[in-house]
Amino acid sequence: MTVAAADDRTMTDAQRRDPRAAKGLRLRIGSNGFEERGGRTMPWGLQNRLARIIRPSDGHTVMLAADHGYFLGPTSKLEIPRKTLEPLLPFADAVMVTRGVVRTSIDPGANVPIVLRVSGGASVLNEDLSNEKVTTSMKEAVRLNASAVALSIFVGATHEHDSLVNLGKLVDEGEEVGIPVLAVTAVGKELEKRDARYLGLACRIAAEFGAHFVKTYFCDDFSKVVESCPVPLVVAGGPKLETELDALELAYEAIQEGAHGVDMGRNIWQSSNPVGMIRGIRSIVHERATPKEALDLVKGAKPKK
Numbered sequence: 001m002t003v004a005a006a007d008d009r010t011m012t013d014a015q016r017r018d019p020r021a022a023k024g025l026r027l028r029i030g031s032n033g034f035e036e037r038g039g040r041t042m043p044w045g046l047q048n049r050l051a052r053i054i055r056p057s058d059g060h061t062v063m064l065a066a067d068h069g070y071f072l073g074p075t076s077k078l079e080i081p082r083k084t085l086e087p088l089l090p091f092a093d094a095v096m097v098t099r100g101v102v103r104t105s106i107d108p109g110a111n112v113p114i115v116l117r118v119s120g121g122a123s124v125l126n127e128d129l130s131n132e133k134v135t136t137s138m139k140e141a142v143r144l145n146a147s148a149v150a151l152s153i154f155v156g157a158t159h160e161h162d163s164l165v166n167l168g169k170l171v172d173e174g175e176e177v178g179i180p181v182l183a184v185t186a187v188g189k190e191l192e193k194r195d196a197r198y199l200g201l202a203c204r205i206a207a208e209f210g211a212h213f214v215k216t217y218f219c220d221d222f223s224k225v226v227e228s229c230p231v232p233l234v235v236a237g238g239p240k241l242e243t244e245l246d247a248l249e250l251a252y253e254a255i256q257e258g259a260h261g262v263d264m265g266r267n268i269w270q271s272s273n274p275v276g277m278i279r280g281i282r283s284i285v286h287e288r289a290t291p292k293e294a295l296d297l298v299k300g301a302k303p304k305k
């Protein structure tokens with residue numbers, strides 16, 4: 001029996017249908033994808049925290065992004081974070097927030113892994129959003145029992161250098177205490193930057209600096225971004241799309257092209273049916289539902305008044 005045949009016999013049906021199998025990014029049972037993407041060299045604590053975010057059973061994650069207030073202030077539909085988040089947390093594999101929102105708006109007993117936003121320093125009132133520093137210490141991340149910390153990098157922007165050096169230092173600090181680092185390939189106000197050439201460059205640089213996973217945008221030829229980035233990628237939803245189906249299709253295509261999951265915010269909580277939306281996204285990410293099947297689920301879930 002060949003090694004490939006033996007490998008095939010150990011795969012679940014879901015793994016056989018995994019589009020990553022065809023791209024040589026096949027997952028093993030009990031793996032969350034990190035073993036194939038750099039995880040073998042990670043210490044136990046890092047692997048354990050990552051496994052709290054990216055499910056080892058299928059290598060995927062639905063992260064709920066709600067850190068927008070750190071530069072946008074009271075973003076529409078996130079004005080009262082607790083009210084927005086509470087109904088959604090049971091359906092999130094992790095939630096991405098600042099320490100201010102963790103302390104005020106998430107119960108310590110809520111069993112949801114925290115991805116702590118630790119960079120900031122520029123508000124939406126500033127033309128240049130790239131002037132960020134690390135604003136929350138690694139000690140604070142430990143105190144808050146964060147499962148990961150997140151920082152933006154601004155490749156090609158005025159403060160590119162500082163943001164990359166920040167990332168390198170944060171990875172050093174994270175590795176000292178076993179907390180993984182999520183690098184966010186931020187584009188500031190230049191949304192048109194979201195193409196495979198730019199995002200491929202930014203994601204690769206993030207991985208080279210030691211980020212344990214990377215958050216980026218979906219784009220045409222996204223599989224090229226995945227292939228040239230040796231750590232797992234999760235995709236942001238970006239500004240609210242016209243229809244729910246558009247957002248479901250984005251998640252579906254991202255997974256098909258090799259993303260390990262989504263880290264989605266506005267397209268969930270700015271929807272008229274946020275719980276329906278996160279359930280629909282879950283069905284795509286974890287159950288391989290099609291966008292149409294997921295939309296039926298969204299419509300079937302009654303919006304909360």
Ligand code: R5P
Nearest residue numbers: 065236237238263264265266
């Ligand atoms: C932006 O820098 C923040 O990190 C958000 O978490 C990110 O934009 C993802 O949220 P959304 O799906 O709303 O784009």
